Amino acid sequence: MDPINLFIPTFRVEETLTQIRECLEKGWTGLGFKTVEFEEAWKEYTGLPNAHFLNSATAGLHLAIRLLKEEGKWQEGDEIITTPLTFASTNHAILYEKLHPVFADIDEYLCLDPNSVKERISSRTRAMMFVGMGGNTGRLDEIAGICRQHKLKLILDASHMSGTRLRGAHVGGETDVSVFSFQAVKNLPTADSGMICFSDVALDNEVRKWTWLGIDKDTFSRTLAKGTYKWYYEVVHEGFKYHGNSVMAAIGLVSLKYLDQDNAFRRQIAAWYDERLQGESRIQRVPVAPGCLCSRHLYQILVENRDEVMLALNDAKIYPGVHYRDNTLYRMYSYANGSCPHSMEASERVISLPMHLRLTYHDVQRVCDALIEIVNRK
């Protein structure tokens, strides 16, 4: 029996190599060239007004917070309301800027619960961090409404949301800034990269300086235009080395071309799981929010005795994942342990079933057969 893994990314190898070859033949693998082409393609695809290509979504989350902090003159210790059920990047990005993550609980979509969020708002709250779990929009529009009402910024960790649409529009338009991940096993794979999309063009201009050590390219190009001092540029910020490169963009351009087709197949796989697992009282499926056309980066269920179920699946050569452990179990967030009971429960019960483009109908049946048998053992 072949193993069935959680994630295996699919690349259109020949087409991707052709794109990479262009970089190599031109002698241009760095910033510019394909990174500009990919930014344009991403704006065209999503309809978002701005996009800047990065070396990771983690870098993007850091910059989202850094730039909003500078713009809003936030002080150290100011608060961002966030979810405990996420990848470490989301909340680390808040700590990088010496702000304080305040954890709110999650709802049935495993996304931030608007009711819990409202209880956590204080005079020091500056922003909300929403994670679209597995591509799900959850109650994003309610959270956006709360942010408008309380004049708070909304940051979307859209790492799972490439291609997710809410009532027909690609996600990101309703936020101040959205950050997408094109890491190796995300649903739009490159090897490592990400995209930051500010709604405000001034912040988009600004972020381009922060991603390349604070070098001001405007000064650089002005000087170039004069034809003298070609080596001269100004350094206006203590910026970072966070920009993306043309080889990653070349891979991303091909992955983007097939994104809608790939996400549609992910939804087909999800439908196969749904068909088999509905009516199984010991398997609780995480629903997709109404109006959400989900990227289906993940297919999540909740079970009792999760760790035992995982081991038994492994015995059948099936290797699911867990997204995620509640972050308040980690040392740096332990001050909030116990404050989000739904998240803690999900953390103990959640399983991500295999979800990738090489799965067949037969594979899905094999996963479901094993799972149903395991959860119904005496």
Ligand SMILES: *Cc1c(COP(=O)(O)O)cnc(C)c1O
């Ligand atoms: C993968 C992921 C990130 C980080 O993305 P990178 O591109 O690897 O930096 C952040 N948040 C969530 C929810 C993720 O799944």
